[in-house]
Amino acid sequence: MKQYTVEEAIGQHFSMLYPEEGNRRDESMGHLRSAAIEGRYRGEGVRQRKNGDLFLADVSITAIYEEGVLTGFTKVVQDLTERNTLVQERDLSRSDSIQLRADAEYRERFVATLTHDLRSPLAAARTGADLIVEYPDQPEKVRSWASRISDALHRADKMIADLLDASRLHAGQGLALQCHECDLRPLAEQLREELAVRHGPRFHVEVDGDTTGYWSGDGLRRVLENLLSNAVKYGEKEQPITVRMRRVDDRMLLTVHNYGTIIPVEDQPKLFQPFHRTHLAEVSGQQGWGIGLALVKGIVEAHGGIVKAESYPKEGTKFTCDIPVDARSAKQKLKV
Structure with missing residues (x-):
């Protein structure tokens, strides 16, 4: 064989x-x-x-x-070569109708998510605007309300950006990223400090080697935000969450590790599908769209890299992003 x-x-x-x-x-x-x-x-x-x-x-x-x-x-x-060929031939006649149903389901989820979850930040912005109109002579409160409006609109803008990017990935399109020289270490340290304010001093950053390269800083920040958000949501509370950066030749290995309930092996291949949530996520009570890991995969692949998940009892869960140090040579759709 x-x-x-x-x-x-x-x-x-x-x-x-x-x-x-x-x-x-x-x-x-x-x-x-x-x-x-x-x-x-x-x-x-x-x-x-x-x-x-x-x-x-x-x-x-x-x-x-x-x-x-x-x-x-x-x-x-x-x-499985022969079996796979037979299966492909058998399923070829069904592919069009299946794709139509999948596209219809995707559109429904997209619209439902957009209309439901955008209400919260837009309602917060509207409330702030109404208060400013009603009490324009209270400058301290006006500044506070204006800040809340800005935060709410920022959240709404991020939601829309994530949904549009998930739609592009579903359609088989690459993500357009701006690639420039950046350093991952201060980016990770900034996120560690921001998350520590909300979730306590449980976040750690470990570095092995040079952490500079040519990447999309905004893109890799979104990668870390999504992976760390998942670690907080589904990891064991109070246990450490660690970001590790290790340079190996012309590759950068970026990992996020947490302890907690493991991801079953049968669920792992579906983790990066848009709008897919594992059974663990559904029963956890945590809110989510099921697009965060799809965006992680899309951004990493746009850098010419790969991402994988590992989850073992006692060892915890680890997501590893393997990207080239210089992503400008990536064949994916990059604006450089």
């Missing part, structure tokens, strides 16, 4: 069976960790043959324990 002889395979790390992108995300070791913790890992993914060809595979990895000690793993791989 993978074209290696027994002699060529014995003694080699099994990461050689993963494509370059998978190894950059450390998928091979992640799958072993899942198997070691849960007893077994099962999933579909892209693998690589000796000649460089890629194929879709069903992979099952089982941990082997002797007297409670992990001694190794067994791995079973099935080539």
